[in-house]
Amino acid sequence: MTHAVQMIGITKLFGSVEALRDVDLTVQSGHIHAIVGENGAGKTTLMKVLYGAHQASEGQIKLNGEPVSFRDSKEAIAAGIGMVSQHYSIIPELTCLQNLVLGAEPGPVISYAAAESRANELAKQMGFQFNWHEEASEISPSQGQKLEILKLLWRNAKILILDEPTAMLAPDDADLLYAKLHELTEQGATVLVVTHRLPEVMEHCDEVTVLRGGKLIDSCPVSQTNPAELAEKMVGQAVTEHSPIPCNPGETLLAVRNLVVKGDKGNDAVKDASFELKSGELVGIAGVDGNGQRELFYALMGTRHSSGEIYLGNQNLTNASTAERIQAGIRLIAEDRHNEAVIEDWSIADNAILGLQRTNRVLAGRSINRNTQAELAKNVTETFPTKFDNVNQRFRDLSGGNQQKVVAARSLQESPQVVLAFQPTRGIDLYVAGLVYDGLIKATREGATVLVVSFDLDELMTYCDRILVMNHGEIAEVPAELRQDRSAIGRMMVGAE
């Protein structure tokens, strides 16, 4: 058996920060090889070194036994390596076909007829179907993922690197994707998958490599390990299972009736949604990305117009402004941290009161109560273990995970009634993710209610008291007896039931 990829003693420094330290990776040809680890473990960095996007500070790379050295991704692509990054590189304004050939055009003049016939061939080979002249903005996330894979095949990639390929897919689509990847490996391709979803690794991959803190922890065939062992190696300590805290729901806190919210394209992104959240419960919304979760949160926060009714207790918030909603106790952990949650050029202390600037304790006459601000700055950095120098430090200089912890902690300040949490644990490691959920649950047990959107079904099944499913803008509740039935919820997510 040949080694498609050998990375030997890879060290990568960013300035003085060591992202990778003496990491070895051997991938056998024709295998699906998983790279697992927590955020910041160096998975993506290692893959980018292989892909030529980063240059290793030390170490050697061999492809099929031959030493190679890539100065940039172009050279890696020429050598048959392709990578799909976590954030898709599809340009929504171009057609699917234009996206497919982008960056690897056959010549200065593009013959779309010839391109289409080759595109069809590749799609047929994979069992995908595409309307090549459709604008890429029209296609679903799972179609997008398929298009990304076809882009690699278009470039004749033999070694495929996929970074979190199933993050945006429903369970069934994820299974389908792996089935296709297996077909590819049978035809001689080699696949590297960066993921944090262990069930996926166990079910679909041949080998697994665990990284932690930029170092290689272990590399072994999947058949010789188990999820608990992998989790322990990833985290570096035994992972305690979350033990559910009994939920005693109180009165209805947030009542939403017949909510209709328009999407960006003028369609009804949320269709006639009605649900109630009770004091004392953590409710999750499961669903594939793009099924109206975003628009629902915008409407609840009052940043997008909606029709229907929204009540907090007996206070009618239907036509309330965002400021009035915050005043009433609604808090948001926004989806898009950079653009919606913080001002990165500001200090931690100034961001600590963003959104809370007109709440009772913060506002003193016309100015801001500096004592309250100092107290909040302390709270938002100490609620969860956050690495920072001082609260006057620029927010931008925090790492992504630490930024997310501050944003999550801020939503729990000044007696929240309803916390709307959009992927609250995005970018933070398993251990702290647990703490964040514990923090949210604690808030509910003190009388608040929390609504969580996550694309990670396992996470929702672990922590939520109830689960709602959102599919094409419609909201349905998962019956109590199915709350631990992964595949049943998965079917509801795609409307199969």
Add this chain to the structure above:
Amino acid sequence: MSWKQILLALAGFGVVIGALIVAGAVPSDALQTVIQKALTTPAGWRDILRETTPLLLLGCSVFLALKAGLFNIGADGQFVVGAMASVAVALQNFGPLTIPLAIVVGTLAGGLWALPVGLIKAYRGGHEVITTIMLNNIAFFLSVFLVKGVLKDPESQSPTTAYIAEAAKLPNLVQNGPFRLNIALLFAIAVALALWWYLKRTVGGYELNATGANSKAAKFAGIQIEKVIVRSMTTSGAIAGLAGALQVLAYENRFYSGFSPGYGFDALGVALLAGGSPLALLGSGLLFGIIGKSTTVLSLTGVPKGLSFILLGILVIVFASFRYRKEPSHD
């Protein structure tokens, strides 16, 4: 100060020397002229402070808009409109109310001139740079039309209004030989201090800063960004209008075709150079005042006036390229 900044300062110095040589002047002579005629004489300082007044006020105007994320290219037009409205009032006799009324009307006129810019930006998404440039042209040609028409001094051959009455002029605070310090400069300093207080201390200022820094995040933080945009644009225009009123009442005492030598554009430099702090406007306003006066002095020795504009342009570009460079963000 890092070695980079020192190098930059030296390079800047080199550019100035080089420019002087190209202009046909001996650098040491030029420097001597500036020191002797501008920086060490009471008359020189009179002119520097006079020049500083509109530059500081218009700097405040541009600075405020900039903090709200708006590039007010229209300060010049608002300045002209303010001056014109103010002179129209000051030419009448309202007794002791003449000065206050002329100031208020000039300020309001500047604000009103900027109001549509704010409205169009906030509710229709029209870019403020385009609308303010258009309004600058309208303001300029409107002023020409008026000083050739209804506002024209019948006694004069050229397109100008009559001079305002002695009682309508803002008094000098200090008058010592050729030196003058008009009360208008105190107005300007007061506005800069008020701006500092508003932006750094009040919740309104906090929200204005948030809107300018990240309007989407501001929206999610419950800030009504449309209102903030309209309010800051209008206030920015009002400050520019105030500058126009003071220019009439304190220094020019009349309005004429070509009233502004482009103060509104120099003010962009004043505001950019001040960087983050409104208090720094006091320094950058004075610096631009000194450069303005130095240019006038140098032009007497044959160095073309355009040189100072080149110098200011380079200064602003270099400064902006350092201050507004893009930084990577974490994920």
